[in-house]
Amino acid sequence: MRVQVAIIGAGPSGLLLGQLLHRAGIDAIILERKSGEYVLGRIRAGVLEQGAVDLLDEAGVGKRLHAEGLVHGGIELCFDGERHRIDMAGLTGGKHVTVYGQTEVTRDLMDARAAAGATTVYEAEDVSIHGFDTDSPVVRYRKDGVTHEIACDFIAGCDGFHGVCRESLPANAVKHYERVYPFGWLGILADVPPVSHELIYVNHPRGFALCSMRSRTRSRYYVQVPLDEKIEEWPDERFWDELKRRVDTQAASTIVTGPSIEKSIAPLRSYVAEPMRFGRLLLAGDAAHIVPPTGAKGLNLAASDVRYLSRALIDHYRSGSMKEVDAYSGKCLRRVWKAVRFSWWMTSMLHRFPDTGEFGQKIQETELAYLVGSKAASTSLAENYVGLPFED
Ligand code: APR
Numbered sequence: 001m002r003v004q005v006a007i008i009g010a011g012p013s014g015l016l017l018g019q020l021l022h023r024a025g026i027d028a029i030i031l032e033r034k035s036g037e038y039v040l041g042r043i044r045a046g047v048l049e050q051g052a053v054d055l056l057d058e059a060g061v062g063k064r065l066h067a068e069g070l071v072h073g074g075i076e077l078c079f080d081g082e083r084h085r086i087d088m089a090g091l092t093g094g095k096h097v098t099v100y101g102q103t104e105v106t107r108d109l110m111d112a113r114a115a116a117g118a119t120t121v122y123e124a125e126d127v128s129i130h131g132f133d134t135d136s137p138v139v140r141y142r143k144d145g146v147t148h149e150i151a152c153d154f155i156a157g158c159d160g161f162h163g164v165c166r167e168s169l170p171a172n173a174v175k176h177y178e179r180v181y182p183f184g185w186l187g188i189l190a191d192v193p194p195v196s197h198e199l200i201y202v203n204h205p206r207g208f209a210l211c212s213m214r215s216r217t218r219s220r221y222y223v224q225v226p227l228d229e230k231i232e233e234w235p236d237e238r239f240w241d242e243l244k245r246r247v248d249t250q251a252a253s254t255i256v257t258g259p260s261i262e263k264s265i266a267p268l269r270s271y272v273a274e275p276m277r278f279g280r281l282l283l284a285g286d287a288a289h290i291v292p293p294t295g296a297k298g299l300n301l302a303a304s305d306v307r308y309l310s311r312a313l314i315d316h317y318r319s320g321s322m323k324e325v326d327a328y329s330g331k332c333l334r335r336v337w338k339a340v341r342f343s344w345w346m347t348s349m350l351h352r353f354p355d356t357g358e359f360g361q362k363i364q365e366t367e368l369a370y371l372v373g374s375k376a377a378s379t380s381l382a383e384n385y386v387g388l389p390f391e392d
């Protein structure tokens with residue numbers, strides 16, 4: 001079999017790339033290790049920058065997002081027992097973010113791909129990539145005991161942090177930058193109305209907390225926990241008690257609690273692989289970088305990589321030139337590093353670190369007080385949160 005582009009991974013990166021290429025008349029196959037239901041079962045991020053919304057519109061999958069997504073023009077920061085609003089729209093000339101779960105984005109993209117009749121091979125085993133340093137790369141995989149081979153022009157490595165693509169590179173071809181944080185986020189999803197109509201990011205001596213949502217009737221809450229914490233030790237009651245101890249008294253008295261429908265612990269990590277292109281292999285999304293969720297940038301960075309990658313491939317097939325493919329890694333990484341910096345900064349300012357003590361807590365509270373009191377500092381947070389501009 002032969003295709004123009006072989007996409008590895010059917011997460012948001014792979015599916016969005018597939019849809020944009022399909023609309024441009026470029027032939028692509030997607031190979032995914034897991035089943036479709038498994039991919040949809042993963043609960044992840046929920047905040048989309050305008051640039052990501054625009055790209056989903058361009059891919060023709062924006063309808064439900066516009067109908068059901070919640071448009072937010074601000075966030076709240078809670079510290080020293082008080083809440084302060086950052087007016088993101090007012091500080092950025094009217095920019096907003098849209099709260100719409102990654103699961104829903106994935107579902108919309110899967111539906112669009114099925115409607116287009118484009119091929120996704122789910123439960124593809126032992127995917128391997130070959131010859132990406134030549135002009136004729138090959139991808140192999142096994143399905144139902146039969147080995148298949150696909151010849152292609154390009155391989156898009158959209159296979160996440162634990163994927164096969166980055167792993168297939170020679171060790172000396174890639175430089176890794178990494179910071180692992182000494183805590184995780186315990187998150188729950190519950191069918192209860194959110195405590196506030198905007199997100200609340202909380203700095204508290206007991207640790208960070210976040211009040212988020214998926215809809216007007218579904219809430220997503222997180223509390224910072226030590227890395228070795230066991231989920232079994234967190235019955236719902238304990239979670240709600242801990243959350244209430246960290247938020248301000250008004251929020252604590254109005255939070256509506258209820259049974260969790262999902263509960264998980266995620267470690268926090270910053271990671272970047274450079275470069276993002278090796279010959280005819282191009283990495284996108286979590287395959288190339290991870291950010292801690294505090295800046296709400298993971299899904300947005302995946303979308304921005306895919307924006308650059310789809311444009312580069314479309315330009316190549318229209319003009320025959322490799323100019324945009326050559327520029328891909330540099331363009332992505334300049335934007336990636338800015339989001340990595342922002343996510344690291346938000347994480348550093350809002351979490352309790354084991355080694356910084358009461359001095360660290362005071363410095364954080366002072367930074368937050370400066371931030372909410374200074375238009376210059378608030379504008380810096382706001383313009384990063386709504387999403388920095390693209391290079392075109
Ligand atoms: N072969 C085929 N598919 C694979 C392989 C493999 N060897 N390894 C991983 N995959 C699949 C995974 O099963 C997953 O469905 O690749 C997909 C990668 O999807 P994601 O991990 O969601 O990564 P990405 O599409 O880049 O999306 C980034 O996800 O983790 C969040 O914060 C992140 O929101 C961001 C988004």
Ligand code: PHB
Nearest residue numbers: 045046212293294295296
């Ligand atoms: C979420 O709703 O899951 C969420 C929102 C904002 C973040 C991280 C996660 O910064």
